[in-house]
Amino acid sequence: MSALTLLVVEDSPTMRQLIAFALRRLQGCRILEAVDGVDALKKMTTDRVDLVITDINMPMMDGLKLVAHIRGNPRTKSLPIVIVTTEGADEDRKRGLALGADAYIPKPIQPSDLLKTVTSLLESSKN
Amino acid sequence: MFSRARAFTEELLRENERLRFRVAGLSREMEQRGGGEATGDGAALLVRVRELERERDDLLGRFRRVEEMNRTFAARYEEIETQNNQLANLYVASYQLHATLNFADVVDTVREILINLVGAEAFALFWVEERAGYLRREASQGIPEGIPEEVRFKAGPLARAAEQGESYYADPLPEPGAVEPARPMACIPLKIGGRVIGVIAIYRLLSQKDRFTPLDFELFTLLAGHAATALFSSKIYQKSEQKLSNLQGFLDMLTAPSP
Numbered sequence: 001m002s003a004l005t006l007l008v009v010e011d012s013p014t015m016r017q018l019i020a021f022a023l024r025r026l027q028g029c030r031i032l033e034a035v036d037g038v039d040a041l042k043k044m045t046t047d048r049v050d051l052v053i054t055d056i057n058m059p060m061m062d063g064l065k066l067v068a069h070i071r072g073n074p075r076t077k078s079l080p081i082v083i084v085t086t087e088g089a090d091e092d093r094k095r096g097l098a099l100g101a102d103a104y105i106p107k108p109i110q111p112s113d114l115l116k117t118v119t120s121l122l123e124s125s126k127n
Numbered sequence: 128m129f130s131r132a133r134a135f136t137e138e139l140l141r142e143n144e145r146l147r148f149r150v151a152g153l154s155r156e157m158e159q160r161g162g163g164e165a166t167g168d169g170a171a172l173l174v175r176v177r178e179l180e181r182e183r184d185d186l187l188g189r190f191r192r193v194e195e196m197n198r199t200f201a202a203r204y205e206e207i208e209t210q211n212n213q214l215a216n217l218y219v220a221s222y223q224l225h226a227t228l229n230f231a232d233v234v235d236t237v238r239e240i241l242i243n244l245v246g247a248e249a250f251a252l253f254w255v256e257e258r259a260g261y262l263r264r265e266a267s268q269g270i271p272e273g274i275p276e277e278v279r280f281k282a283g284p285l286a287r288a289a290e291q292g293e294s295y296y297a298d299p300l301p302e303p304g305a306v307e308p309a310r311p312m313a314c315i316p317l318k319i320g321g322r323v324i325g326v327i328a329i330y331r332l333l334s335q336k337d338r339f340t341p342l343d344f345e346l347f348t349l350l351a352g353h354a355a356t357a358l359f360s361s362k363i364y365q366k367s368e369q370k371l372s373n374l375q376g377f378l379d380m381l382t383a384p385s386p
Contacts, residue, residue: 013226014239018219086242088335106335108246111212 004122005030005047009040009054009066010084015107019053019084022111023118037061041069044076051122053114056085056096064099071100080121084109136190139183146176213342216244217349224353230361234266237354241329242268245343249306249331253278255289255323262289262326269331274308288314288326294347300338306330313339315347317355324355 006029010016020031032047034040036058043049052070056063063083070076081103083096088106096104103117153169223236234252241247249269253262256277262285264276278285284295285308295314311328318324327350 012239012243014219014223014236015243017223018215018244021215021219086246086248086333088333107243107333108336111215112208 003028003030004050005032006118007032007034007040007043007047007049007052009034009037009052009058009063011035011055011058015055015084018111019109019114022109022114023053025111025115026119037063037066037069040066044070049076049079050125051080051082051118053082053084053118056083056087056092064096067096067099067101078125080125082114082117082121084114133190136187139186143180143183146179150176213345216342217345220244220346220349221353224357228361228364230358230365233354233357233361237327237350237358238266238268240346240350240354241327244346245329245339246333246336247329247331248333250327250329251308253285253289253326253328255325265325270306270308274306278308283309284311284314285309285326285328288316288328289323292316292318292321292323294351296339296344300332303331303334313347315351317358318351319355319359324359327354 004026006023006026008016008019008023008031010019010033016033016035020033023029023031032043032049034043037054038060040052040054041061052066054063054066061069063085067081067083070079070081081101083101083104084107085092085096085104086107093104093106102121105114105117150173153172157169220240223239224233227233227236237252241250247268251267251270252265254265256263261277261279264270264278284293287293288295293314294316295311297312300312301310307330308328311330312332313327313329315327315329316323317326327347
């Protein structure tokens with residue numbers, strides 16, 4: 001799993017740092033950080049991204065709009081997306097997955113669960 | 128290692144089955160020849176079978192020991208993984224709390240820790256106004272409008288946290304319901320030395336969380352000390368900055384050339 005770029009989209013610096021901290025255990029992966037959807041889309045135009053982990057509630061552009069943008073772009077439509085959010089209700093999960101996210105992890109996150117999800121998504125996208 | 132050992136044992140069992148079949152065949156053969164003790168090739172084969180059976184028992188014993196070791200290692204791995212997760216959370220929380228000297232930013236960090244790391248949905252951060260004898264709400268989340276910002280508590284967990292520095296955790300946790308300021312599910316006094324400077328009160332957890340975990344208690348301990356220091360230092364820094372700016376203003380006025 002080398003030379004892969006993971007984009008963490010979170011407005012909370014604490015959460016951003018915690019997610020990036022957990023992902024650094026995946027050897028050879030590069031972690032990019034964005035503070036909201038707009039920042040994420042900007043970073044995706046300049047860097048090749050292999051997986052996106054995004055929060056839902058963010059200023060400027062929220063996570064659901066970001067997912068819609070990514071799925072609407074032919075270049076990024078098959079990019080694996082993980083939603084990490086405080087919204088833990090079933091309807092929220094269904095809404096996120098219906099929009100095209102591949103996985104939905106409610107906060108507070110367990111770094112091991114996040115790693116497992118990311119690893120399996122990267123494996124399946126590789127295949 | 129586990130799967131290799133399993134495959135090896137299965138192979139041994141198959142070999143054993145094959146040899147048993149062979150022994151049964153030889154016994155039948157001997158009976159047909161007139162019975163009696165096995166001789167020649169038959170006897171040698173029986174000896175070999177017994178040797179192999181001993182070897183198999185020995186390997187099965189070893190396999191069980193390895194299996195037991197694997198279970199111990201797996202449990203230990205899980206324990207270390209949990210500890211790693213806890214340390215990562217504590218490191219990030221502590222790092223963020225001390226990353227700024229701006230009081231509002233520290234308050235935001237406390238808020239983020241409570242939402243994202245603890246999973247609290249409704250909570251308040253109170254500042255102890257010692258001289259006036261009340262608690263002032265400095266930040267909150269999920270608290271309905273209309274609840275006064277300044278609260279005086281004569282009894283209950285909030286008062287004990289503010290006056291005696293006692294933590295409080297409801298056990299069992301109450302069913303999620305309306306927020307009542309006097310009835311939090313957890314109270315964490317923020318202390319510097321023995322002095323309580325504030326209290327964090329948690330009223331409700333996120334719907335996907337039904338109890339506090341060991342990590343939450345570690346985070347509460349961290350908040351009790353580190354959040355207190357960070358909040359207090361940033362408040363003092365803010366005041367000193369303000370004083371410095373006032374003094375500079377006076378000095379500028381005094382030293383300004385007269386028109």
